[in-house]
Each structure stands twice: as structure tokens, then as C-alpha cells.
Amino acid sequence: RTPLWLDCDTGHDDAYALLLSAHDPRIELLGVSTVHGNAALDQTTFNTRAVLEALGRRDVAVYSGAAKPLVRDAVHAADIHGESGLGGVTLLPPPVAPAATDVDHLAAMHRALAATAPDTAWLVSTGTLTNAALLFQRFPDLAGHIKGLSIMGGAVGGGFTDAPMGKVKGEREGERFGNWTAYAEFNIYCDPEAARFIFAQPRLRAKTTLIPLDLSHQVLGTRAVHKTPRDPTDNAPRDPSALRALFAQTMSFFAGTYADVFSITAGPPLHDPLAVAAAVYAELFSDSDGERFRVDVVTDGVHSPVPSEVGQLGRTRVAVLAPGEGGCRIPRRVDVDAFWRLTEDALQRADAV
Numbered sequence: 001r002t003p004l005w006l007d008c009d010t011g012h013d014d015a016y017a018l019l020l021s022a023h024d025p026r027i028e029l030l031g032v033s034t035v036h037g038n039a040a041l042d043q044t045t046f047n048t049r050a051v052l053e054a055l056g057r058r059d060v061a062v063y064s065g066a067a068k069p070l071v072r073d074a075v076h077a078a079d080i081h082g083e084s085g086l087g088g089v090t091l092l093p094p095p096v097a098p099a100a101t102d103v104d105h106l107a108a109m110h111r112a113l114a115a116t117a118p119d120t121a122w123l124v125s126t127g128t129l130t131n132a133a134l135l136f137q138r139f140p141d142l143a144g145h146i147k148g149l150s151i152m153g154g155a156v157g158g159g160f161t162d163a164p165m166g167k168v169k170g171e172r173e174g175e176r177f178g179n180w181t182a183y184a185e186f187n188i189y190c191d192p193e194a195a196r197f198i199f200a201q202p203r204l205r206a207k208t209t210l211i212p213l214d215l216s217h218q219v220l221g222t223r224a225v226h227k228t229p230r231d232p233t234d235n236a237p238r239d240p241s242a243l244r245a246l247f248a249q250t251m252s253f254f255a256g257t258y259a260d261v262f263s264i265t266a267g268p269p270l271h272d273p274l275a276v277a278a279a280v281y282a283e284l285f286s287d288s289d290g291e292r293f294r295v296d297v298v299t300d301g302v303h304s305p306v307p308s309e310v311g312q313l314g315r316t317r318v319a320v321l322a323p324g325e326g327g328c329r330i331p332r333r334v335d336v337d338a339f340w341r342l343t344e345d346a347l348q349r350a351d352a353v
């Protein structure tokens, strides 16, 4: 099994990343760290503990990480995930296992990852990149030890794929490829300096897989994939388990905000679990001729909810590198059906706990 550390800011799609990390048969979940992002750190930490409790994995250690970006003030996504980060999700069990709040989370991440065999472990980041940047700043040799870093973040645009991005009122078709501003994706926007640091590290770059919006918008949580499960013996609809009801509620709230904010009505893009899947099921993701990319992050500008004031802050600019130059992998396509099967399998395993 692949040793994996998940660094997340638990909102609705991070919950699915936790589901896969906790119950996929190919993954050995080493630990989970939390970061500011969808909501404030104490809230994302609470949500992470509660989801792991629901998943029957209170044995997994949760470390509370960075409360704010490297140099800026924190930004949260209440209009997408609710004030709590898991808005509309009323079925969460109260978490029993405490989070490690007074320990050095970077030391814990390093200890767990460094204890794995060389070239086997993955760090998966589904929130802002503050924890990841601080980890590799303090322990640069870790970049040589791990097998990979998988990040949900960024937006390429420019016809990279034809996935619809959705738009907010007043924008014209084709003008938007970010989801926080017209140019920037939320995770990268929240801490652009951290992201810029990560993509600039020569030893990390070639080990990094980036899942941008262009890819995650191909995987929509449509009604069809979340219909009531059927009993394989008599084909009759059966009552959803408490866990399925919890995930149905999670998807349903997320669908509502994507319909309201982005006019995407087919279902919400399931960004974060794709970064987990890309680490351990790389074969489900396809590139164009093995292309690899240099990624730079725009860090000029101020944080503001008004896109015209922020300019291109947090934009990921990507350029194709020549073969052998060691750039990031940015898949263009994913086998959507195979991805949903992984999610369904993980739900079945979690239900059986």
C-alpha cells in the first residue's frame, strides 16, 4: 500500500478526499494535517475530526496546522462551503479523538513521511499550500525522499480542456477560468506565496502532480452517481446507511452552492479526492504525450473580493517544458467512471467498518 499524508481544509470535497484516503485499499493513511482555507483553522480541524469519526477512523492522528498564509491575511469561502466549512451537513457525529493542537505539526509530518521507505510516500494537499511550503522550507531533504506531491489547485484555461468553468453574473462565456477570481483558483489564491515556493523547488517540481479546475470540472457529482444504492441481492432500493446519508447531504449542499454561485446545475465538481486518486491511481489520469509543465504563480496584488482590484493575483501560469526538463504533471483527462467506482468502493468499505 502507498503511504500517504493528507493535508486538508475540510469542506465538502475535502470530505471525499478523506473518504478515499481512509478507505481505499491501496492507501496507508499516515496522518492528516489541517490548514486555514474553506473556513478558519479551528473549524477545518473540527470538520476533519468529525469526518474521520464518521468514517470509523478515529485512529488516524489529526494535526492542526497553519492558521494563516505565509504573508497575507486568511480568506475563507463561506459562500461555497458555508460559515462552518461543512454548511448544511447536520449528520456529522461529534468527534471523539482530539486533534493535536499543541504539537509541532511540521515535525509530525516530517517524522511520518521520513519513516517510510524512500520513494514510496505521497503528500496530498487539498487546501492552501501553507503547511506544505513550511514543511519543505524546514525539511528540504524530504523532497528527495518522498515519491510525490499531489496538489488540488490552480486553473490553466486557454483551451487546456473543454470543461465548463461556470460563470458568475455579468461575466461573458470564456472569460473565467478561475473560481475565486476570473483568473485564480481558491487554494492557490489563499496563499500564493506558499504555492510559488512549492512550484519553484527543483527537487519537488518533477514529483508534483497538479489537479487544476480544468480537470476537476470534468468530474461532476451528478444525480446519477449518487442515487440510492440498490441491494445487489434483490435489486430493491435500500435505506442509505448513516454514512451514505452524510455524504449525500454533503454533495447536496455543494451542488446547491455551485448552482447558485456558478450556475453549474449538472452537479458540483469534486476537486479534492482527485488529488488523492492521482497519487495512487496515476493510470486513470492521462496527459498529452507525457507533457510536463513549469508553473509560476502571480503574487502581485492585494486580497480583495473584487476581482478588478486583485488583478491576476493567485493565477497559475503554466508553460510546457521540453521532455526531460522535470516539470509538474498536469493531467488533462481522467477516467470519470473509474474514479466514481473508487469512491463507491471506499463508501462500501467504510460502511462495513
Ligand code: BDR
Pocket (backbone or CB within 6 Å): 011, 012, 013, 014, 038, 077, 080, 126, 127, 152, 179, 185, 186, 187, 271, 272
Ligand atoms: C478548492 O477550493 C476549496 O474550496 C475546495 O475544497 C477545493 O480544495 C477548489 O478550488
Ligand code: CA
Pocket (backbone or CB within 6 Å): 008, 009, 010, 011, 013, 014, 037, 038, 126, 127, 272
Ligand atoms: Ca479543499
